Amino acid sequence: MGNHSDDARKTSSVVVTSHEEGKETFPNPGLPPHAPRLTDVDPHKAKSAERQVSLLFVISILGAILFWVAYFGIKIGGEYYDVMNPEPTNALRLQNLLLGLGIAFSMFGIGIGVVHWARTLMPDHEMVEYRHAVSAEADRAEAQEIVETIIAESGIKRRPLLRNTLIGSVILAPLTFVTFLRDLGPADPSVLKHTMWDKGVRLVRDPSGTPIKASDVTLGSAYHVLPENLSSLSHDQGYLNEKAKAVVLLMRLDPSDLKVSAGREDWNVDGIIAYSKVCTHVGCPIALYEQRTHHLLCPCHQSTFDAADECKVVFGPAGHALPQLPIAVDSEGYLVAQSDFHEPVGPAYWERGKHVKEMAGETK
Amino acid sequence: MSHTTVETDYQAKTSTGRIANFVDSRVGLSGIIKEFGRKIFPDHWTFMFGEVALYSLVILILSGTFLTLWFNPSMAPVAYDGSYVPMKGTEMSVAYASTLHISFDVRGGLLLRQIHHWAALMFMLALTIHMLRVFFTGAFRRPRELNWVVGCVLFILGIAAGFTGYSLPDDVLSGNGLRIVDGIMKALPLVGTYLSLFFFGGEFPGEQLIGRLYSMHIMIVPALILLCVAIHLFMVVVHKHTQYPGPGRTEGNVVGFPVGPVYAAKAGGFFFIVFGIIAFLASTFTINAIWNYGPYDPSPVQAGTQPDWYVGFGDGALRLMPGAWPWHWEFNVLGGTWVFSVLGPLIPAGLIIMAMFIWPWLERWVTKDNREHHILDRPRNAPYRTGVGVAGIIAYGTLMVAASSDLIATHFHLSLNDVAYWLRASLILGPLVGFFVTQRVCLALQRKDRELVLHGIESGQVVQLPHGEFIEVHKPLDEYRRYKLVNFESPAPLAAQPNKKGKISFAEKTRAGLSKIWFQDRVVSVTPAELEAAHQAHDENHGSVAASDTKEIH
């Protein structure tokens, strides 16, 4: 590199602050001279640019034709993704592809053509326009005067009775419409307290609906479980709502691995435990059970719960443990619930603390 | 009354003229043409992202209107009876069934769905890049602060439009997304539970939601978007476009091309190019293949699924919050349950968005610069702002990456927990490091500009001086290139100033502190005198043997 001296750099490695007071600046040199393009000076180049542009427009026309050929020419219909008969599926794919490419070419042709036209054949002299203040001081003063005249003529300042009643009516009138929003939904949070689980309700497999014998649940296995009475609900009776709350995971651990707190001693059946499957973070169904570590993992934000330790949160964003469903065995050897959950399932909400207390009272 | 013919002086000669005359004498078009026909727009590739967003919006409205012709937003149950074999007989909502119908039984329906979805992704992407461009070049400064705010509102509306649309097919994935929304709503103090009960018309998922989302998605949100776009464009016309610094450009003018024909042709042509790109993507890349997911059912969930990218930062924020460490982040105080495990992560996401909205005023408060600016800053010439922008990108980017933390962990065989720890660290430290590194990089680039102005471009030509030294010949910049590199300001830090009572308030101290961090290291532009001195030094160095002997070489 050259060996130049730069006074400013000697003063500091970072700061360059020389000559700033009353600093003179370079004058604006104005627009650089216009450099003509090839198409400006050579008529042959201009002619060939013209041909290129029309070629692009022709491509656009061909694209549109391709679209119609695909739309009317390819017969779709039949049974898709039927392994015995893959043709309709392929035809659908092909049609989708060709329709899209047809549109793409018809658009690209026009777009690239017009842009090419603008770049090569339309004048490329830069032009200058002057800015004006958004609004002039004089205008502003005049506008203010007009507004004041309007206010004075309306008499709103002189007649406070008019003004006050107007304010009142203008506030209340829109509220009539806001009131309609009240019936968007019920306003009783206590619906969140209960699920379909109840004393004696059998645990059935999801989705087959078959009841589960305690002896079927081998050590280390896990089941997705629903309450048996759920299937009696129709869609209109809120089947999905109830299902969304009642889903349960059933696992069997070695009883000696289980940590059981006071009051929950009889909630498991010989190491078989049932917990709500609704994540206590923001409600995703928990789908993953890792048998070796006894950890349950929510796929949405990776909250991890320890099944051996009453599904306490061991990692991730969930704020409280999964609620446990107390279970027992009925006379035929099938697993049943002892009661509903003893706390609300799913994510926490404003009234949850209150509900937990109330529910503890109910069960005692 | 007597019949008189109205005499006009203007007699059109061409047929275009006659049509124009007809229209103008009835609706007064000539004023509009006079105003816009030759209006000047500056041309720069970074100015096109706003256009792309606008064009994507047009494509969204077009394709969306077609989709409404077949889509049925009902949650009533039906047993599927269409052409897609694996779903035959499955109970599902009418909304899901009609989406399958569009995909399999309407010719080109699948393409329309995919065009619509790709256009939505493109809309948000272009919108985001446009905002970054406006931010990094300082285009939001007076008089354009309000238009910046309108742009921020559009960003939020875009997310709302995207999310409501994503949820309409009522498939397992979107249903889970809604379930997460339910959980977030419930976490809001005091009103949360009611909000959720009202939104879903009772408990999740209810019977009402898809219809409600539909009216939001096709009516309320688009109407608001169009309103904001109209205001946005109106303000662009009022303010005229900004321009980059350069020869011939001043705060008082706009240099560029007239709308008709060049700018209109380029911009109009560009619309078709954007449409072409979206159609191409839609025909070749399958997106949101809802038939693979199945209808909504509260029981199953798929691991490793991804939301659309623009909601990723929210999802990532949810993931990074430790819910039960070092204590449980749910407190029962003041009459209710405070769900900080969910509210906590809303804070950084909310802060980023808040900072975005108020940035023009924040910057003005620190710099005390209340002048109008129509000439943009080159990002390097505003190291503090560029630093803040990069810090914001890192924070946002970390949250977005966090939304894929499980995929990262499985793909790179890392422990999920470790990925989360690293991302938490990066969320806190990343923006700080990003700010300072970027600021340094900008200062370095500014110094490079100074070098260029003072000593010219390395020509690659090496010559030997009479005394044997080799030097590379530097070619001085021409005045046009030079002007681009010297035409900027470099404000010094503004020390805290006492108020009328002679006291220095806490706010003023904070302001001065920020001003110091932002401006204490700075590089000023070359002055004509400096350039003159540098030229003389050149001549001496290269001319006299004695001088070059005494100089150290660096």
Ligand code: FES
């Ligand atoms: S919903 Fe389970 S971790 Fe978020």
